[in-house]
Amino acid sequence: MQVVEYLVIFTILFAVVAFVSAPVRRALVARGADHADDSTLADLEAARDAKYRELRDADLDHRTGKLSDADYEELDQTLRGEAIAIMHDIDRATIERQ
Amino acid sequence: MALIGRALLIMALGTAVCGIGASIYGARTGMREWVDAGRRSVYALAALATIAFAILEDAFWRNDFSFNVVANHSSTTTPAFYKLAAAWSSQEGSLLLWVFLLSLWSSLILFLVRKRAREITPYATTVLLGFAAFFTSLAAFWANPFTTSANPPAEGLGLDPLLLHPTMMIHPPMLYSGYTLLTIPFAFAVGALITGRLGAEWIALTRRFALAAWLFLGIGILLGALWSYTELGWGGYWAWDPVENAALMPWLCITAFIHSVMIQEKRGMLKVWNVSLVLAAGTLSILGTFLVRSGILDSIHAFGASTLGVPFVILLAVMVLGSIGLIVWRRDQLRSDARLESLLSREAVFLLQNLVLVGMVFVIFWVTFFPLISEALTGTKVSVGPPAFTPFIVPLALILVALSGIGPIIAWRRVTVANLRRSFALPVTAGLVTFFVLLFWPGGPSSRPFALIMFALGGFVLTSVAQELWRGVAARRATTHEVVPLATVRLVRRNRRRYGGYTVHAGLAILLVGVAASSSFQHSSDVILKPGQSAHVDGYAIRYVRPTESLSSQKIAFGAVLDVTKGGKHVTTVTTVRNFYPSQNPSDGLIGKFFDTSQADSQVGLDQNLSRNIWTVINVDPTPLAPLINKGNNVFAAYAPQVMTKAAKLPPDQAQAAMNGLWAERDLAVSEIARRFVTHPWPTEFLLIVDPLVIWIWLGALIMGIGGLIALWPVPSFARRRVQVASPARPAAPPPPVPVREPV
Numbered sequence: 001m002q003v004v005e006y007l008v009i010f011t012i013l014f015a016v017v018a019f020v021s022a023p024v025r026r027a028l029v030a031r032g033a034d035h036a037d038d039s040t041l042a043d044l045e046a047a048r049d050a051k052y053r054e055l056r057d058a059d060l061d062h063r064t065g066k067l068s069d070a071d072y073e074e075l076d077q078t079l080r081g082e083a084i085a086i087m088h089d090i091d092r093a094t095i096e097r098q
Numbered sequence: 099m100a101l102i103g104r105a106l107l108i109m110a111l112g113t114a115v116c117g118i119g120a121s122i123y124g125a126r127t128g129m130r131e132w133v134d135a136g137r138r139s140v141y142a143l144a145a146l147a148t149i150a151f152a153i154l155e156d157a158f159w160r161n162d163f164s165f166n167v168v169a170n171h172s173s174t175t176t177p178a179f180y181k182l183a184a185a186w187s188s189q190e191g192s193l194l195l196w197v198f199l200l201s202l203w204s205s206l207i208l209f210l211v212r213k214r215a216r217e218i219t220p221y222a223t224t225v226l227l228g229f230a231a232f233f234t235s236l237a238a239f240w241a242n243p244f245t246t247s248a249n250p251p252a253e254g255l256g257l258d259p260l261l262l263h264p265t266m267m268i269h270p271p272m273l274y275s276g277y278t279l280l281t282i283p284f285a286f287a288v289g290a291l292i293t294g295r296l297g298a299e300w301i302a303l304t305r306r307f308a309l310a311a312w313l314f315l316g317i318g319i320l321l322g323a324l325w326s327y328t329e330l331g332w333g334g335y336w337a338w339d340p341v342e343n344a345a346l347m348p349w350l351c352i353t354a355f356i357h358s359v360m361i362q363e364k365r366g367m368l369k370v371w372n373v374s375l376v377l378a379a380g381t382l383s384i385l386g387t388f389l390v391r392s393g394i395l396d397s398i399h400a401f402g403a404s405t406l407g408v409p410f411v412i413l414l415a416v417m418v419l420g421s422i423g424l425i426v427w428r429r430d431q432l433r434s435d436a437r438l439e440s441l442l443s444r445e446a447v448f449l450l451q452n453l454v455l456v457g458m459v460f461v462i463f464w465v466t467f468f469p470l471i472s473e474a475l476t477g478t479k480v481s482v483g484p485p486a487f488t489p490f491i492v493p494l495a496l497i498l499v500a501l502s503g504i505g506p507i508i509a510w511r512r513v514t515v516a517n518l519r520r521s522f523a524l525p526v527t528a529g530l531v532t533f534f535v536l537l538f539w540p541g542g543p544s545s546r547p548f549a550l551i552m553f554a555l556g557g558f559v560l561t562s563v564a565q566e567l568w569r570g571v572a573a574r575r576a577t578t579h580e581v582v583p584l585a586t587v588r589l590v591r592r593n594r595r596r597y598g599g600y601t602v603h604a605g606l607a608i609l610l611v612g613v614a615a616s617s618s619f620q621h622s623s624d625v626i627l628k629p630g631q632s633a634h635v636d637g638y639a640i641r642y643v644r645p646t647e648s649l650s651s652q653k654i655a656f657g658a659v660l661d662v663t664k665g666g667k668h669v670t671t672v673t674t675v676r677n678f679y680p681s682q683n684p685s686d687g688l689i690g691k692f693f694d695t696s697q698a699d700s701q702v703g704l705d706q707n708l709s710r711n712i713w714t715v716i717n718v719d720p721t722p723l724a725p726l727i728n729k730g731n732n733v734f735a736a737y738a739p740q741v742m743t744k745a746a747k748l749p750p751d752q753a754q755a756a757m758n759g760l761w762a763e764r765d766l767a768v769s770e771i772a773r774r775f776v777t778h779p780w781p782t783e784f785l786l787i788v789d790p791l792v793i794w795i796w797l798g799a800l801i802m803g804i805g806g807l808i809a810l811w812p813v814p815s816f817a818r819r820r821v822q823v824a825s826p827a828r829p830a831a832p833p834p835p836v837p838v839r840e841p842v
Contacts, residue, residue: 002101009105016113016146020138024120027131039217043297050298050363053595057364057510060593060842063573064566066509068517075511 041093044086051083099153100165103244106150110197111238113143114231118224125220133220137208140223143230144201151198154185154243164250167191167243173256175652183267184257189391189406190243192270196387197233199271200226200278203307207282211303218300221289222282229281232413240406259653259679259699263329269321273345276315277383280348282307283355284380287373291424296369296431301359306810308352308359308376311383313806315349320799331700331715333622333787335795336613338484343466344386347459351379354455357448357505364510365445366435370425371452373432377421378459384414440512447508451501454494461490492548496555499610502603503529503559506566524565529558543618552614559607563600570597570842577841589842590808598809602802609798615791616711622787629779636788638712639663645779646673647772649765653677654692654772656718658782660703669712672703674784676718687731688738692768693720706793713787722780726771734764 058079062072117139124132158181163169172184185191204226211219283304290300322342323335355375361367388410438445465486472480507521533554536542543550574585590597621636632641646657657675681694703714741760745753
């Protein structure tokens with residue numbers, strides 16, 4: 001019975017080592033991993049999504065009467081300007097990445 | 099199988115350590131393959147922990163008493179339903195559960211972000227594997243669930259009777275899911291601090307996990323309260339017990355984070371605050387586990403009091419000092435991008451709400467740990483108890499409820515007084531009407547000012563949420579002309595975070611109204627009754643109709659049928675039971691072990707409706723049976739050794755028959771003695787409580803959970819949702835794809 005248990009343990013151990021080390025072994029065979037830094041882009045995309053949410057929230061706040069027309073117009077313009085700025089930053093980051 | 103289990107734990111620990119090394123090496127060199135190997139270590143760890151946990155559950159299921167943990171926490175008579183839960187009633191099993199859940203949630207987040215956050219993720223993986231290595235090493239070297247005995251007992255000690263409750267199947271995994279989920283935002287916050295990538299990305303990646311932690315922890319806390327109310331026999335649902343508090347503190351912290359993170363997402367503000375909240379919540383989640391498992395503070399929950407204190411204290415010290423160090427190191431990058439534009443804005447309300455929540459955490463932490471603090475300073479452990487919380491928590495809770503009504507009806511950035519008036523008119527009116535109606539209501543809550551204010555605030559919050567929903571629906575219908583139900587569903591579906599949050603606010607108001615009512619207007623009576631006698635509580639006459647008794651292989655149940663009337667009219671009939679489980683204490687004797695009061699639990703007799711609960715519990719004192727029990731003990735103390743000596747000389751099958759005969763005679767004696775509770779009933783103690791609006795606590799919590807699920811439900815990303823209005827060729831197309839006006 002213990003032999004079977006040891007057999008199971010070594011099989012699992014082999015499977016774990018093979019699974020975990022696979023990326024490193026593959027890389028040794030064929031190098032050329034993608035080391036590109038996409039964090040800036042990801043940050044900007046997250047900021048863009050948040051800005052979109054903010055625009056939609058402002059729209060909903062206006063339509064539900066929490067923002068006056070004048071406040072909404074001003075806020076909407078500000079937010080759209082900020083969104084455009086983020087989009088330009090994303091464009092720049094995309095070009096730099098390419 | 100125990101050998102495989104032990105090997106799996108060692109392998110899991112090795113995998114975690116290798117994964118930490120691979121992740122750090124990958125992060126330092128920028129070599130993706132090593133980062134991938136680190137991520138795969140988490141997947142492998144999850145597989146190993148799953149198999150190990152399955153082996154342990156299988157041992158409980160098969161009554162394999164060669165496993166010490168099974169022998170100590172289960173028995174052949176433990177109901178199958180509870181055998182699976184028995185695993186986490188033990189120190190060893192709960193540590194393995196921690197590793198199992200942590201590895202599952204870690205695998206999920208790392209799978210979801212496998213192609214994103216490439217700088218932060220390796221460090222986050224390192225932190226998650228660090229937690230896994232810590233708990234795996236505890237399970238492998240301090241409290242191994244796979245230790246075995248060469249001479250296993252024929253019968254186990256059984257599960258702690260207090261844990262024989264349906265909520266206990268789910269309560270610990272929910273709490274542990276909450277705790278382990280909190281380590282994910284913690285790990286990514288650490289990763290963001292180490293790499294200096296403190297933008298919006300790490301928050302976007304982990305926000306949903308923070309929300310899931312909030313939800314799971316909330317469910318765990320609620321189930322604990324339900325267990326306390328229906329099992330512990332004291333009539334309450336919250337006792338400010340250290341372990342309850344340990345779960346509440348991270349929940350409050352993460353509640354604050356879920357709100358304040360919106361300010362960072364929208365305005366780039368409160369970066370230090372948010373990262374501090376996440377780090378504090380993660381640390382408090384470890385503190386919660388530590389309190390349950392160390393037994394450092396006296397608690398009904400400290401089932402696993404042990405010597406695990408030192409490793410936990412070291413881990414907590416590393417977390418606290420490391421967090422402070424990282425924040426100080428990155429203080430320049432954590433400066434806000436913007437300033438608060440107006441005190442009349444949702445940001446300002448969120449900020450105030452955050453201060454209230456953190457204030458609550460501080461109060462709870464201080465009072466909970468006061469015994470330890472006093473012992474450290476004066477050498478005497480001073481327990482201050484539940485009354486010390488009330489003067490601080492009640493006013494803070496009132497402010498919190500008020501803010502949960504103000505938040506939904508105030509806009510981001512700034513509002514004009516005219517809009518403010520328009521938004522507040524109806525909710526404030528509703529609150530004032532509630533206040534004055536209840537103030538002058540005959541027999542109303544005017545004598546309890548805090549409760550009265552809470553009811554008024556409840557009216558304010560519910561009206562503000564209803565008004566917000568209605569205005570949203572009206573705005574949608576103005577452009578779509580949909581019918582109201584369809585417009586409501588689509589409005590909520592398109593704005594899940596907003597309306598999920600509002601639903602939570604409504605649920606919180608309902609829950610706290612239930613708490614205020616039930617704690618302020620509870621009527622209770624501790625009485626001793628004989629069959630036929632009655633007691634009066636809050637206008638209800640509760641009559642002890644007759645005693646009941648039942649005997650099974652698991653327990654003796656002494657109960658009572660109680661008839662409740664009001665004004666001569668029958669209201670309900672309830673049955674309450676006190677269960678006595680066989681003790682394993684040899685000094686109780688062969689008969690007395692079945693009547694040990696330390697091995698008893700309660701089954702409350704409960705009748706609940708929307709307006710009040712009638713809660714009853716019997717507390718049977720078996721002292722009148724003592725002469726018979728002692729006599730039985732003496733008889734069997736003399737008789738049993740004779741039978742056992744004879745049986746030892748017989749062939750196994752005859753020996754077994756002889757022993758079975760002995761046990762049958764013992765069971766007959768126990769049955770006859772227990773029967774006297776019905777044939778010769780003696781005056782018995784009852785706790786009788788009439789409590790208003792308790793059910794609203796559970797309903798409020800349910801509504802909060804539904805709100806949490808709405809907010810948690812995945813929505814398509816804006817980038818994908820906007821594809822129809824956005825130009826795909828952005829560099830060449832100047833018009834930016836910002837949202838167009840469309841139905842809300």
